[in-house]
Amino acid sequence: MFPATFTVTLSTARAAGDTVKIKGSRLGSRTTNVTRAGIIQSVPLETELDRQVATEQELRRDVDELQNSIPVDAEGIYADMIVARNAAQTAAGDATTQATNAAASAAAAAESAAAIGAGAGVILFPTAAAAIAASITATRLRIEDEDAQATYVYDPGTSSAATITIANGRKYRNAEKVLTPKMFGAIGDGVADDTAALLALAAEINWRGGSRVEFGDSKTYKVWGTVPANGASLMALSNIKKTRMNFNGSTIAVPINFATNAITLYLMPLTNVEDVHIDHPNFVQTAYNAVDSAKGCQGIYIADASRGIEIHDYTQNGGVSGLSVVRFARNRARDIFMTGDFQNVYYPAVFQRNGDQVDVRYKARGAGRAYFAYNVRQHTAIVDSQQDGPFDDCLLKVYANNTESNAENTLSDIDLRYINVGRATAVNPGGSLIRIAMDQFTATPAPGYIRNIKIVLDVDTGAPGQPAVIATGKTLNNGSSDTVARGHVISNIEISGYINAGAQSTSCMELFTNNGSSTTGDFSGDTVEGITFRNLSQYGATAPFNINAACIDRGLRFENVYVEGAVGLGTLPQKLLDVSDNVTLGAIRSFNEVGTPGIAGYAAYRRLPNGGLEIWGLTTAAASTNTAVAFPVAFTAVPTITCSSTAGGTPSPVNAVSAATSGFSINNPGGSAVVVAWRASGYI
Structure with missing residues (x-):
């Protein structure tokens, strides 16, 4: 609690009925020493503890200065901070720093009140709607809504898409380095139409020339609840650099039945972009996932001289294309990496006269x-x-x-x-x-x-x-x-x-x-x-x-x-x-x-030193007749042919006859069939 009485002197007079909120500040100090008479006798330890307390007091002072610039509802701050603990310090006990409950800094409170009156400082609002309804003259305001926490700065000439215009007409521009769809009004429940929010998010990324974007965890952003015109784009990004976008398990869902709406839409066109990384994008056509090359959604659509693009764990169900790289002018995109999993997407990855130095690794099911x-x-x-x-x-x-x-x-x-x-x-x-x-x-x-x-x-x-x-x-x-x-x-x-x-x-x-x-x-x-x-x-x-x-x-x-x-x-x-x-x-x-000798019906070949080819094989020659043999490849001229056979250890007088570029016949005058080994040498 604050002391029973104290005085605050304001540097600027306030009107009757004004409320001044005073914040208590914590004063850090060591209340228990580790002395040389204790169990541990250490001058360096005493010195180190003093340094630690001094450091903590400096940090506390910095925090207090920040807190004193923000109006608060609490009466003060109370905390106990452990400075050092050692099991051997049973005599000395724990060395602690105790913040006195309700020890207020009147000077800091007066300074904060004056800053608010002068339009300085940061005003807190629970939601964007509350900020828009306010009439303030502060140079900064902050929204504390979950997934939309952001500081906004007064900027009357801004053209940023991430701008709040409050009740008195003052404009405040989003000053955060990390953007989220909720900052632009996205709900992400799969029911509300988040088209306008994602359009505004894309506009802000373009206005900044690149940004870091974090989608909500496992959200479903339904878009195009109303069927748009043919060729419409959602998150069209152009001429941006150094952008990092993480979907964090979230999905962009398109509920259009393209069977009755023969149009092509573009979810994320990228034109002349550089150094863009997209993690875990997930696009789903919820009402039409037939494999169709003429109508549906194009996923990530890269055009012209874009480069340095990485897409990790890209998933898509339904659509004309997943990753497309196209050329509208005679410049070329390059340095593109993608991993993904595509279901019922006609072109999971297509490169039309554009896209060099590409590394893609993905699974496609039901693709055209x-x-x-x-x-x-x-x-x-x-x-x-x-x-x-x-x-x-x-x-x-x-x-x-x-x-x-x-x-x-x-x-x-x-x-x-x-x-x-x-x-x-x-x-x-x-x-x-x-x-x-x-x-x-x-x-x-x-x-x-x-x-x-x-x-x-x-x-x-x-x-x-x-x-x-x-x-x-x-x-x-x-x-x-x-x-x-x-x-x-x-x-x-x-x-x-x-x-x-x-x-x-x-x-x-x-x-x-x-x-x-x-x-x-x-x-x-x-x-x-x-x-x-x-x-x-x-x-x-x-x-x-x-x-x-x-x-x-x-x-x-x-x-x-x-x-x-x-x-x-x-x-x-x-x-x-x-x-x-x-x-x-x-x-x-x-x-x-060549297989096992004695088994008929195979042919083999090898190169000859003169550049020709030797083909050979085994053929069963019927008794007392000619048996035709076809070469497995055709020669350019009639090759040199030799053939021989052994039947029961006695040579059989077989001969090659009717030789041609495509084959020959084996003449077997004997009274029984024999296996004949033959060779043909020539050029093919």
Whole structure:
């Protein structure tokens, strides 16, 4: 309590009826000493305790000065503070500092009262509504509402979106470095419409040129309770820097039924932004989550020369796109990182002529096209997908545009790790899991360039009728097959990993072929080189592996490759094929993978020093007739053929007859069938 009587002298006269609130201040002092006569005799301890008390008194003085500038309702402050404790101090006891109850500083109280009268100091309000209803002249006010605590400063000329205009017309601008949706009136209960609040929040971030934003814990911000115009944006941010945004488990929910409202909306467009980090964004379309590329929400939509963007733990259910990077002008976004989980989003990650130096790692379920990148460079993508849509799940392409440079018509340095362990069993056979494509953007053709592409597969599913795992394509701008040489260059493509095609009966690989469905176009007049299969296993006896090798100019290499199904290579140009050890391509095997001698039906090959190829195998030749043998690959000219057989230890006089580039026949004049070892050497 205060003393029974005391006097306060005010520096400014107050009108009758004014209330002056006086705050008590705590005076810190040591009341118990540790003396040399006690159990512990220590001059340094005495000195240290004195220093500690002095420090605490200085801190208390600073706190009192702050508190004295704020009107309070309490009579005073009471507290006991432990300064030091030691079990050996039983004689001396605890050294404490006791704040005297109701010891007031009259000078500080007078100063505070004068400051309030002069319009200085900080006035406290429980809510923003209470502040708006007030008529004060203070230079600062503070709102203490949970999740909206903020200090506002008087700023008559402000254009900030975070401005409070009180009853007497004075404007106060939000001075906090950390913004929250509640500061702008958001409720976050999933019922109230928080559109206006999030629009105002975005406007304030733009006005500041960047900020730190903390969403409420596990809130649901419902937006667009009233259907907006097509193309409307929610949190559109442009030309900002150094922004940190944390959703803290909260969700932005869109209740629009896009089935009856065919519009596209933008949740968070970012244009020409720099150094923006977004943690745990979560967007949900609550009334429409069909996989739709034409209507719904675009999630985080990055445009033009944005850079230094990190998005962690991004989740979205429903929508046209999750992460989109697009180009409106001829400048490029770069340095983008994203991890996420997308459900029923048509394009979880799409890069349209924009977005270089990208690292994305995410899961996609129910996507239309899980990863779509064209005319970009330097991507590392780890995509865990289950294709459920009718189109290619991952599309790596060049849109060749005759109005742009060769550098702009390039896709290069893409490292794609693709995981698919449960794809749908009923899909459009026109799609593929991964497609490498050269397409024309305009009616006037132009050359395109695809180079330095690395694909690592983990595909463990297959069913009859499913499309290819990897296919190529070449189309005109109207979508029809392009069969004319355009000067395209495809260089240095490497494919590795694991494929279990299961019961798939359609081709597992369709490269540079033109079957009219999963693969289109004629690449024979373009440049194709450096196609490598390395450390690849493809299981599935009914899933063919087809390459139109005639389109490859140089460098078709197989290294540590196993393909269980039939392999079709077409006509191989001379000196094209390069095979290491440990290679099995259907019935064709490298020289050290020949199987068990005496078992008919396999063929092996190896490189010869002169650049030719030697193919050999075992064939059971029927008695007293000719038995046809087809080469697994075609030679450019009739090869040199030798054959021999041993039956019961006695050589059988077998001969090669009817030799051609595609095969020969074994003549067996003997009266019993024999196993014949044959060899064919030449160029392919």
